[in-house]
Amino acid sequence: MKLLFVADPLEAFNIKKDSTFAMMREAARRGHQLYACEPRDLRWQQGAKVSARVRHVELTGDPARWFREIEIDPPEAAAGVLAATDAVVMRKDPPFDAEYFYATHLLQQAEREGARVFNKPAALRDHPEKLAILEFPQFIAPTLVTRDAAALKAFHAEHRDVILKPLDGMGGAGIFRVGADGMNLGSIVETLNQGGATTVMVQRYVPEIVKGDKRILVIDGVPVPYSLARIPQGSEIRGNLAAGGKGVAQPLSERDREIAEHIGPILAARGLLLVGLDVIGDSLTEINVTSPTCFQEITDQTGFDVARTFIDAVERALDRR
The missing domain is CATH 3.30.470.20 (ATP-grasp fold, B domain)
Incomplete structure (x- = not known):
């Protein structure tokens, strides 16, 4: 089976912790062929199918140099058509920015052409990671999503101890806690809200x-x-x-x-x-x-x-x- 991983550069992987590496290692153990590319390698041209400049890789078992590239012959075959693989695994890390959004559209076109993509590109777009919880209010702490600075401050006045976060953050970046004293609340709201230009999530602090x-x-x-x-x-x-x-x-x-x-x-x-x-x-x-x-x-x-x-x-x- 041919598996194509759409991910960050392989050279940046920390293989001691990386989950994509763990997937690749298990797939290789089963004898599957491993291919990799970055979202920037995806392309579509009228009259052709979605393709990517791919790397055919083999795991070495050496932590210092954990993979080696296998030469693709003929070289033009390196422009692999996604629909010709058995599965495409989308593993690009956030942020979910405009380029990520465009990549999901290219991957969705590849689906129309016969590719199997996991996770499904349309589902990736439909479930932004902070906002997807709104569908399941029975499981979440008191939460407000708004651009309105006054509403953010009123939420703090009601709940006294809150967490404010941007919707496009990852790895905990941009998260602030404001306690009952309201210390720096105004400054934090200004920083995250940018004068009403940016939507912010605020939640009651969960001790x-x-x-x-x-x-x-x-x-x-x-x-x-x-x-x-x-x-x-x-x-x-x-x-x-x-x-x-x-x-x-x-x-x-x-x-x-x-x-x-x-x-x-x-x-x-x-x-x-x-x-x-x-x-x-x-x-x-x-x-x-x-x-x-x-x-x-x-x-x-x-x-x-x-x-x-x-x-x-x-x-x-x-x-x-």
Whole structure:
């Protein structure tokens, strides 16, 4: 089977933690052929199908130089048609900017031409990671999404301890906590809101963050039985691993399972084969669909092979075609 991974540059991977690498390693273990490209390599021209300048890669087992490129012969075959692969796995990290948006349209065109893309491009567009939680209000903490600075301040006055965040952030970037004293609230609102030009999300602070921001992976509608609790360190309020959080795997709680078993099948039916739910305490805070991570941390700490489960799901999805 030929698998094409649309991702960030391979040279930038941290293979000790990277979930895309874990997918590739499991696929290679099964004898599948690995190809890779970046979104910028995608192209379409009238009279032809969506293609990309691809790299045919082989894993080496050497952490210092973890892959080698296999020469594609003839060279023009390196401009691979996406519909000629068995599966395209979209793993480009956020931000979900205009270029990411355009890439999903090219991938959707490739679908029309016969490609199988995971996660489904239209579903990626329809589920922005901060806003997707609004569909499931029964699981979230009090939340407001608005451009109105006065409304943001009124929400703080009501709830006293809040988290403000931009809608396009990743890895915990741009997140602020404002306590009951309202210290710097005006400045933070001005920074995030930009005079009413930018929409902001504000949520009541969930104190259980000290026990971790739990990443729950859902594969083909079924939750992985362990979450990774990303625990803030020191004076930090953010549990994101990118912000220095400590990742601790733990079994799903009853509430975790309730959230995941409700949302998982709904999103799987829309073409989201892999989803990462973020839960603090009993509250859903984000639905990650672009490139959910934490595969290796969960597998290393629990023995549950997340990558194997994911590649199983890809193979099942292809069999259902």
